[in-house]
Amino acid sequence: MADEDHPDLSVLSSAIGYHLRRAQLAVFQDFTACFAELDLRPAEFSVLTVISRNPGLKQGEVAALLDIQRANFVALMDRLERRGLAERRRSPTDRRSYGLWLTRSGAQVTQRMFDLWHAHEDRWVERLGGAGERDRLLDLLNRISTPE
């Protein structure tokens, strides 16, 4: 039981999922603010990153890599294409599928995106107490999200 002014949240304060959610929300909110200038959401950041590093990957492959349902990937990719950042090119060997590529403009935006991202990331690393602490966090998170 707790007094009136200081409610007891002790059970939640040791809950891993509760803290993961709060931390993820804080980072994503900061992400949205940092990328407002480019009007990019986290999922779009991931897609541009994957395409820029792996041009020509099939649409379904990119979706699978990022754990996005291929049905939900369509609108996401439509938006990138409508904005002229990325494009679908029919595969010459399999006319069912598309390879995904950045446009010239998309490559420029992606470069700016990486600059913004490094600033965003560096701020969180600093807040964690340095790259060593960041690495320890990523290691712990990987123990959670990597299938056994």
Place this chain on the structure above:
Amino acid sequence: MADEDHPDLSVLSSAIGYHLRRAQLAVFQDFTACFAELDLRPAEFSVLTVISRNPGLKQGEVAALLDIQRANFVALMDRLERRGLAERRRSPTDRRSYGLWLTRSGAQVTQRMFDLWHAHEDRWVERLGGAGERDRLLDLLNRISTPE
């Protein structure tokens, strides 16, 4: 650039937000599976926890504590009330507000909920490598989510 079979995800692999999201998803999915028996979602777990530890708190206070918009809290509380787990009681001193309380049945469900929760939590602690590692993780997560 990456070869065909092993796409390059190195930029994402160092992104804090990306890993936070993946870890949070893994824990929440396990949470949903563990609490299927009680048909409780994470937010409902939090609400029952807060009410059980702080009975009589006002509806708006519980919502604010959990960072839930009061407008969105209504349907959540409606469901708990309809299932007979918690109830609103008009405040005698301020007829605009309600105090929130567990029903007798809600208290029993909450007890069972805590048992399930300890099992769920213990499994993740074990996977992290022990309570020490868990504490390290929570410390790092708090550095992220606690306002400076």
Place this chain on the structure above:
DNA sequence: TATTGTTATACTCTATAACTATA
């Protein structure tokens, strides 16, 4: 028959504005 991209659909979570009854 199976696969790729697509459409349609639905459910959850979240955010905002405006209403009501009380203060």
Place this chain on the structure above:
DNA sequence: TATAGTTATAGAGTATAACAATA
């Protein structure tokens, strides 16, 4: 006039089934 709870609504994110074109 301000506050507590409520309603309505809209936007993301996510999940599944089914269809057309192609393999």
